[in-house]
Amino acid sequence: MRFLLITCALLALAGCGKPAKIQPQGNEAADAAETGGIKGVHRENKGKPAPDAAFKDPDGAETTLAELQGKPLLVNFWASWCAPCVKELPTLDKLSRTNPALKVAAISQDNGPHASVVAFLEKHQAGNLDPYQDPAMALAGAIGVEVMPTSVLYDAKGREVWRYVGDLDWTGPEAAKLLAEAGAAPKP
Secondary structure, rough: OOOHHHHHEEEEEHHOOOOOOOOOOOHHHHHHHOOOOOOEEEHHHHHOOOOOOOOOOOOOOEOOOHOOOOOOEEEEEEEOOOOHHHHHHEEEEEEEEHOOOOEEEEOOOOOOHHHHHHHHHHHHHOOOOOOOEOOOHHHHHHHHOOOOOEEEEEOOOOOOEEEOOOOOOOHHHHHHHHHHOOOOOOOO
């Protein structure tokens, strides 16, 4: 019994260090429910370097985020079973085609064969995205992704600028304003 009381007290204290949850406004309530109430931009890790965890490149070979450095990089974590992820994939695809100042790496968390990721992207109007895959969730774990979709913007030197939890229209004005923080705003 004593062990149980001590464990409960420690768990209660551990929860004290968590950031306050964002309170949704208007139509954001349904989206916030899907992301546990934390939808939106987060800057707690600003300046932190990208982790060196390995994931699979479009050819199935191991790679790291360091190999994608050189210009701002938007890393998006998605899965085929995640409805908000699927909803935003076409906007990520368009962003990757229309914004040469930015590298977009949409990284599937599915553990199926690589060909299934390629087919899924094509089926959902996102066939121009490179089919990266993190089937063991090594990169997602190293970054601390808890909710999908989560997108992380890194500057050209591989330092985190912000992360966005939940889906976003990556072709819209809110995304353009956020991407401008790393010098990657789309050209009008």
